Amino acid sequence: MAKKSDPIAIIGGGPAGIHMAYLLSELGFTHIDLYEEKKEVGGRVVTYKHGGTLHELGACWTSPNYKPVHELMYEFGMKPPHIAGSTGRRTLVEAGAVPTEQKEEALLHSAVKYVWHYHENFGKYFEGGTVNWSKVPQKIVDLWQIPFESYLEKMDCLGLKKPFSLMLNAQGCGFIRSIPTYYGLYWITPGVLFGYRFYILDKLLSLLSEETQSSISKFLDYLFKKVHPSVAGMPLIVPQGFQTLFKRMAKHISKKVNICCQTKVQKIVRNDAEIIVSAKKDKAYKYVFSSIPWKNLPSVLIDLNSWESQIVQATKTYSMITALVKAKTTQKSYPNAVVSWLSGLSEKGQGHLYTLRHSKAALDRSKVPIRSKKDQEFVAYQVLDHSVTEKEAEELKKKLLEDLKNIAYLKEIRILKYNVYPQYNQHLEGKDLELLKQLEKNQGYKNSYFIGAGVCFESILNIFDYNQQVLKLFLR
Ligand SMILES: Cc1cc2nc3c(=O)[nH]c(=O)nc-3n(C[C@H](O)[C@H](O)[C@H](O)COP(=O)(O)OP(=O)(O)OC[C@H]3O[C@@H](n4cnc5c(N)ncnc54)[C@H](O)[C@@H]3O)c2cc1C
Incomplete structure (x- = not known):
């Protein structure tokens, strides 16, 4: 049974790490260090302020079933998430395809x-x-x-x-x-x-x-009534920016948790009596909670056991790129604040796909006329079905500009921010999903716990739910 004074290391200041630090500190654990390699917390939740508007360059959607996430938003004084855009409907546009009867x-x-x-x-x-x-x-x-x-x-x-x-x-x-x-x-x-x-x-x-x-x-x-009401949800957007939640949570816990930003964990060694975490210096802990992506784990956790290695091997990853672009449109207006454009989707699902979101229209819920003469700011999403290298990401910029021009009808396009998430999605397929069940049984092996997107799919709701399950295992 863990003692409240046991030293605990949490690796990663994304949603999983911040939420776990919050849960443990609320329970009265007093010696927690949280390591984050970047300048600030949030992980792949990245809200960027530009021109007086908030632009979500990472995660942005919740839905009515994100109750545990919304409850924390209220607790930290945030406004409730609302349906994006003035009409609350999003539009899918499949470029070039005229449907037959x-x-x-x-x-x-x-x-x-x-x-x-x-x-x-x-x-x-x-x-x-x-x-x-x-x-x-x-x-x-x-x-x-x-x-x-x-x-x-x-x-x-x-x-x-x-x-x-x-x-x-x-x-x-x-x-x-x-x-x-x-x-x-x-x-x-x-x-x-x-x-x-x-x-x-x-x-x-x-x-x-x-x-x-x-x-x-x-x-x-x-049909809707037949379905459980909690799942009949619409995508909601966070008016104050999703990252604000994690920044506020971090501020709240910083009285009890030692948050070390710009501190990359290089190595973790699990001995019988203690776990040595090497970052700027070495420190011994009783427990470790890691949200390091699986593919990066072998270089950090040097004594991976056989089922941990199996998960690393079986995990498939692909990338996502988001860009904040400033441009004029050649159209009088777009049908909605959020438009999904499809570019060259092959039978196999490969190709470049975009969601184009007019941040201001989506966040303010106001109707923003998109006049061709005026500069507008959009966030474009580019999803890939494989992991991109840095070199490929540069090539993809050209493709992004081309497609924004030809498919999304933009002109005079300038890219203000270009974010590459090389391991956006980590997931297991088919029978390999069984490995997650095995992982659940083995959580706590050598006092180490795995949390975050890599173990429970890419959704912040799942991450919060999974943290609660891990906490039960930790406290048993
Ligand atoms: C463009 C985009 C859109 C998305 N949209 C949605 C959405 O609408 N809704 C939704 O629910 N989810 C969405 N997601 C998914 C969601 O962002 C992720 O599931 C979530 O951020 C994962 O949380 P995490 O804490 O597990 O990992 P991350 O958010 O990746 O955080 C991990 C943190 O660990 C740090 N780290 C890693 N290794 C080390 C190390 N060795 N030492 C120190 N620090 C380290 C990283 O710097 C990072 O900050 C989206 C993701 C992207 C990229």
Whole structure:
């Protein structure tokens, strides 16, 4: 049983590390050091202020099921997150593709089927924003492990393949051919699905009589009620900036936790009696909580055991680039504050994909007319299906400029900030997911614990939930 005075090291000042430091300090642990290699805390939550506007260059979305995250926002005096943009709807634009009648029908058919199966296959196991694993039967666990694309095929929803590829990629959540079904269903709730304005769906609905439109709306309402309300959520944006939460949490805990920024942990050695953490100097700890990405771990944790090595080997990563761009548009206006553009999506889901967000319109909830003569600031997301090297990232800048011009109709483009997240997404696929179960059993091996995105998918809600589980294991 851990003593309150035991020395504890937390590696990483991203959401996982800051949240864990907060939980431990609230419980009365008194000797905590948190190491962060960068200048400030937040990790991949990066809110950048420019021209009086906040620009989210890292994570920005929550949803109504992010309750534990929202509760902390309230605790730290922040305003509640709201639906981005004035209409609260986001627009998906698939560049260049004119849908045929057949595609339109397939889309509607698939959308209804998707919502219909959602409750049975996912919604009913999802309680209060998290999955109650003890209630999930093995056949559902097996279903959750198949690639999301196979799930869509199995449920006769393949009409959604393209829009879903786009939605997941634009949000940086992965590729439908490889992410497990659990992950796909987690991200694309029926609420998210209908929160997006599919131009095909809109076009189709507008062709129908008012009476038919109204009965379809009633049917969709019925489907929504069938689904657990907590998962029928829309993407929400944090008006004061997501990073503010982590900065405020850090300030609050700094009275009890020693936060060492600009201090990279170089080496961790786990001996029987103590763990030596080498940063600017060596220091001995009783416990370590690490949020170091798996792929970087072997160079830091020198005595990886066999299952830890297996996770490192099995973890797949790909990159994400975000850019703050200043430009004029050649259009009179965009349909909404947040637009997802698709560029050259191949059958395999490769290509460059973007979400273009007008930060001011999204954050202020005001309608900002986008006049062609005026400079505007946008955040563009570029998602890749592999890990990029620094050299490739420079090449991709050219591609970004080209696509912003040709696909997003921007001109006189200047890139003000260019952020590369080489290991944006770390995930396990198929049967390798079992390794996470094994990890849960082995948490605490040699008094070390693994937390953060690498162990529980890329969502801050999951990270907070997982921290609570790890804490229980730590305190047992
Ligand atoms: C562009 C983008 C958009 C995203 N959108 C969303 C979203 O809308 N909603 C959502 O929920 N999630 C989103 N995510 C995912 C979310 O940002 C991550 O899941 C989350 O930040 C992971 O938290 P973490 O603490 O595990 O890791 P990180 O945020 O990566 O933090 C890890 C920290 O550890 C530090 N570190 C690493 N190694 C060392 C070392 N050896 N010594 C000292 N410090 C070290 C790093 O500098 C970093 O600050 C997005 C991510 C990106 C990049």
